[in-house]
Amino acid sequence: MKKIHYIQTRSALPALFLIILPNFFPHLFQPLTRSYLSVFSEWNAPSGKHIRLLDGAMLEQISEKQQHSDIWSPLPYQGWKPCLDSATVPFNPENSRGYIQVFLDGGLNQQRMGICDAVAVAKILNATLVIPHLEVNPVWQDSSSFTDIFDVDHFIEVLHNEVSIVKEVPSMYSWSTREYYGTGIRPTRIKTAPVHASASWYLENVLPILNSYGIAAIAPFSHRLAFDNLPKEIQLLRCKVNFQALVFVPHIRRLGDTLVQRLRSSPIINKDKTVKDQTGSGKYIVLHLRFDKDMAAHSACDFGGGKAEKLALAKYRQIIWQGRVMKTQYTDEELRHQGRCPLTPEEIGLLLRALGFNNDTRLYLASHKVYGGEARISSLRKLFPLIEDKKSLASEKERAEVEGKASLLAAVDYYVSMHTNIFISASSGNMHNAMLGYRAYKNMKTIRPNMVLSSQLFLNETIQWHEFRQSIEDGHKNRQGQIRLRKETQSIYTYPIPDCMCQQR
Structure with a gap:
């Protein structure tokens, strides 16, 4: 019993180490803590918890093979089929009011939804969408870009009658980068887009910036477009992006x-x-x-x-x-x-x-x-x-x-x-x-x-x-x-x- 008690006590010391010392020396211990936790938290994975049900399932399999x-x-x-005819009037790039940039956080699927919303916002504003920038998620630590994941040429081709899309901002706006917006308050960045914002919110708050500067960057952007009270054409466009335009490389x-x-x-x-x-x-x-x-x-x-x-x-x-x-x-x-x-x-x-x-x-x-x-x-x-x-x-x-x-x-x-x-x-x-x-x-x-x-x-x-x-x-x-x-x-x-x-x- 003493030996068992000693082992249990010793195994708790690393946990105390992780709880106490990093609070005093955060810069020194944070990298160590990250890697240590990835091992420590998996030491005591429990055995089967529902033993009675497991036994019943295994026994039934012996007598019931099919x-x-x-x-x-x-x-x-x-009784339902896809309907994707969203563009009633083809989009004319010459009428674009400016360029929209969005910066998308989250994992792949959250970013996917954000891409669909970004296309819809560009349509609402009659603007040109710059291929969205995918942020590095703090959990997954992946710096893959849009073009690393999705077939960008297919994306642009499928939507060419709907929205003007460019791979990069023109040289005259080359200063509009993620790094630029991370170093201070910028008049071309919108940080206040509410969750599930309406189409009218974008027309009232983002369009004036486009008219003044020719470009607007929205960050954060995930979940920033409502699901209700939008024109049917916009809803169908979101569907077209999700189910047709977004194809993996x-x-x-x-x-x-x-x-x-x-x-x-x-x-x-x-x-x-x-x-x-x-x-x-x-x-x-x-x-x-x-x-x-x-x-x-x-x-x-x-x-x-x-x-x-x-x-x-x-x-x-x-x-x-x-x-x-x-x-x-x-x-x-x-x-x-x-x-x-x-x-x-x-x-x-x-x-x-x-x-x-x-x-x-x-x-x-x-x-x-x-x-x-x-x-x-x-x-x-x-x-x-x-x-x-x-x-x-x-x-x-x-x-x-x-x-x-x-x-x-x-x-x-x-x-x-x-x-x-x-x-x-x-x-x-x-x-x-x-x-x-x-x-x-x-x-x-x-x-x-x-x-x-x-x-x-x-x-x-x-x-x-x-x-x-x-x-x-x-x-x-x-x-x-x-x-x-x-x-x-x-x-x-x-x-x-x-x-x-x-x-x-």
């Missing part, structure tokens, strides 16, 4: 096609390197396992890693968000009852098994580094041994152009998700929202986890597998891609109907 046939069936036609599409092809038809190899199946089933699921450290810390939920995990996530919140994201006033149980905690890899695995997927299902993980490492997904691998990701499907050479670049890696996952039979996300977020919108637009199956129901079932420590499975089945019958009309204030990029689609009678 998964439910209807779970793979495509969605029936639901060729090398991302090539890698994505390679992964999709291998998921659908490549041999399944046993651990002893023997071929089990020469063709595969031809079907696969993309699981967006949004369970990275950033998400875990931001949620303020307890994921079973004990005091070490709590200290590490608290310190991470302090470093990354500098006190702007504090631990919620709700208890972990209250957060889970409200469905506000992301499902763990173990929990999303149990949900998939309850829906009828068996251990022959091919699962592609679209995910950044999983918080807790391999230990955290061990239960998921037991349930679904045919788990794949970019590294398991493609060689280091094939991944060379995207490796180490978070935005490009996310783009590959997005592309694979576009082509999957079924998409499911372990929690809501920008990737989840973007895929909901894209797959609704294409009438493709997407399972939306019922977070409140699932969380409450997982809190029930006495529930048996058959009861859990039936509750999950019943709670997800109408959450598999059925049409949902956009409600007021909801995102057009998540719910494209009726703004982006026309009803066919």
Whole structure:
């Protein structure tokens, strides 16, 4: 007992070191703290938490070898088709009132939505859009530009009748750079654009600057255009940008096609390197396992890693968000009852098994580094041994152009998700929202986890597998891609109907 107590006490010292000393020597310890936390917070990844349910799922698989046939069936036609005829009068570049620059923060999917809004704002102002500048995200640390991710020539060509777009500002405005706006107050920079600003706000506040200076820079810009009370032509234009103009660069599409092809038809190899199946089933699921450290810390939920995990996530919140994201006033149980905690890899695995997927299902993980490492997904691998990701499907050479670049890696996952039979996300977020919108637009199956129901079932420590499975089945019958009309204030990029689609009678 003394030896065990000594080990536990010793393991807490690094946590105290991280909490106390950096407060006195921030410049000295911040780089060390960042790298140290990335290891420390993953030391105590817990083992399976829902043992009874795991045992029930594994036992049922022995006696029930066939998964439910209807779970793979495509969605029936639901009466809606895309409508993209937005430009009633072709745009004349000679009538442009000036140049609009936007600086977009966030990850890939948030930036994607910002690009769509930037095109719409340029249309509202009858201005020329400069290809948006993508900021370096403090979490993902990726400096990839628009042209590193998206096919810029395709983008300009698709929209040439709608909006004037240039790759760079003309030489007479070469002074208008991100660095210029970061060194002081500038009359051509708009910092006060409200979240979900109306079209009239831009006409009243940005147009005068364009008229005076010929150029206006809007930063920050994400979420700076309303979803309601806009002309139908503007709404259709946003849809056209999102679903038609924004195409990934060729090398991302090539890698994505390679992964999709291998998921659908490549041999399944046993651990002893023997071929089990020469063709595969031809079907696969993309699981967006949004369970990275950033998400875990931001949620303020307890994921079973004990005091070490709590200290590490608290310190991470302090470093990354500098006190702007504090631990919620709700208890972990209250957060889970409200469905506000992301499902763990173990929990999303149990949900998939309850829906009828068996251990022959091919699962592609679209995910950044999983918080807790391999230990955290061990239960998921037991349930679904045919788990794949970019590294398991493609060689280091094939991944060379995207490796180490978070935005490009996310783009590959997005592309694979576009082509999957079924998409499911372990929690809501920008990737989840973007895929909901894209797959609704294409009438493709997407399972939306019922977070409140699932969380409450997982809190029930006495529930048996058959009861859990039936509750999950019943709670997800109408959450598999059925049409949902956009409600007021909801995102057009998540719910494209009726703004982006026309009803066919």
